[in-house]
Amino acid sequence: xxxxxxxxxxxxxxxxxxxxxxxxxxxxxxxxxxxxxxxxxxxxxxxxxxxxxxxxxxxxxxxxxxxxxxxxxxxxxxxxxxxxx
Amino acid sequence: xxxxxxxxxxxxxxxxxxxxxxxxxxxxxxxxxxxxxxxxxxxxxxxxxxxxxxxxxxxxxxxxxxxxxxxxxxxxxxxxxxxxxxxxxxxxxxxxxxxxxxxxxxxxxxxxxxxxxxxxxxxxxxxxxxxxxxxxxxxxxxxxxxxxxxxxxxxxxxxxxxxxxxxxxxxxxxxxxxxxxxxxxxxxxxxxxxxxxxxxxxxxxxxxxxxxxxxx
Numbered sequence: 001x002x003x004x005x006x007x008x009x010x011x012x013x014x015x016x017x018x019x020x021x022x023x024x025x026x027x028x029x030x031x032x033x034x035x036x037x038x039x040x041x042x043x044x045x046x047x048x049x050x051x052x053x054x055x056x057x058x059x060x061x062x063x064x065x066x067x068x069x070x071x072x073x074x075x076x077x078x079x080x081x082x083x084x085x
Numbered sequence: 086x087x088x089x090x091x092x093x094x095x096x097x098x099x100x101x102x103x104x105x106x107x108x109x110x111x112x113x114x115x116x117x118x119x120x121x122x123x124x125x126x127x128x129x130x131x132x133x134x135x136x137x138x139x140x141x142x143x144x145x146x147x148x149x150x151x152x153x154x155x156x157x158x159x160x161x162x163x164x165x166x167x168x169x170x171x172x173x174x175x176x177x178x179x180x181x182x183x184x185x186x187x188x189x190x191x192x193x194x195x196x197x198x199x200x201x202x203x204x205x206x207x208x209x210x211x212x213x214x215x216x217x218x219x220x221x222x223x224x225x226x227x228x229x230x231x232x233x234x235x236x237x238x239x240x241x242x243x244x245x246x247x248x249x250x251x252x253x254x255x256x257x258x259x260x261x262x263x264x265x266x267x268x269x270x271x272x273x274x275x276x277x278x279x280x281x282x283x284x285x286x287x288x289x290x291x292x293x294x295x296x297x298x299x300x301x
Contacts, residue, residue, distance in 0.1 A: 033220025040226045040263060057222075071222065079226040 027051070034061045037071055041081045045069070060084070206289075209275075209282060213264075218271030227267075230260055239300070242293050250291065257287060 034048040038061065045063035052060040058072040068084040213219075219227070234256055240246035241253060261283060268276040289295045 029220060033222045036220060036223040036267060037226050040223065040230070073222075073225060077225070078229050079222055 030059075034059060034069075034071055037079055038063070038069055038081055043067070043069065043081055043083065206286070209278060212275050212278070216268065216272045216275055218275070219267050223267065227260075227264060230263070234260055238290055238296060242296060253290075254287070257290065 030051050031048045034051055035045060038045040038048065044065060045061075045067055047064040048061045049064050050062040052062075054060055054070070054072075059070070061069045061071055063069070070080075070082040070084055072080055072082075074080050214224070234253075237246055237248060237253060237256065241248055241250070261279065265276050265279060268279070289299055
């Protein structure tokens with residue numbers, strides 16, 4: 001019983017160990033994507049440092065220079081970048 | 086007791102020699118690596134694959150044959166590199182000779198490529214969709230901007246827009262620059278394919294008849 005518990009704990013530990021970097025990679029990729037989107041719209045940002053998911057295809061981005069944007073896909077399928085105050 | 090010493094001492098010496106023997110066997114190995122340079126034929130043999138190498142390099146070329154010359158150019162230099170890489174195991178001395186040999190080839194390759202670029206828009210589109218160099222949102226944004234540009238062309242040909250062809254060309258160049266800036270580090274192959282197809286794509290857009298077929 002103790003053996004099973006310890007094995008389970010080990011498995012969970014290993015899973016968590018590998019899961020954290022994958023989340024970090026996803027987060028980095030999302031930030032990069034948002035940075036590109038904002039730059040493609042010609043808006044000042046520098047680099048996206050934080051992304052909050054509002055809903056599906058709807059993100060709130062904080063930039064390195066202090067600007068904040070809402071990036072989302074509208075009903076027409078267009079990516080919209082709205083500056084937040 | 087002395088007898089024992091007498092019998093064991095030779096054995097110990099023999100064991101000592103046996104222990105030395107592997108060192109001797111190692112030494113020939115290093116000698117082998119040193120002598121391998123003296124066997125440039127194997128190193129020269131990889132240089133012969135450098136000629137077939139353009140074939141895999143030209144394999145992605147179906148996208149745009151004009152990319153093929155570039156690929157050949159690239160293959161000419163990497164071709165020199167790959168033999169060196171292949172020759173690295175033998176030694177470092179033969180590669181220079183192999184690196185020098187293909188030297189004239191790239192020069193010849195750079196002078197020859199004048200082949201007109203053939204465009205495979207469908208393949209380019211597919212590659213752009215599948216590339217991992219660009220994020221999903223960025224792809225959608227780019228698609229939006231491509232659609233906007235196409236709309237501008239449509240309006241221009243219908244006489245609705247006030248833009249000139251020069252302005253459209255500028256917009257096209259800027260859009261392409263955006264795409265390339267996103268691709269050039271992460272997906273160089275696709276970036277090269279797009280660069281080589283640049284004029285061909287413009288040819289489609291700038292000609293009303295071709296543009297109409299593109300729309301249809």
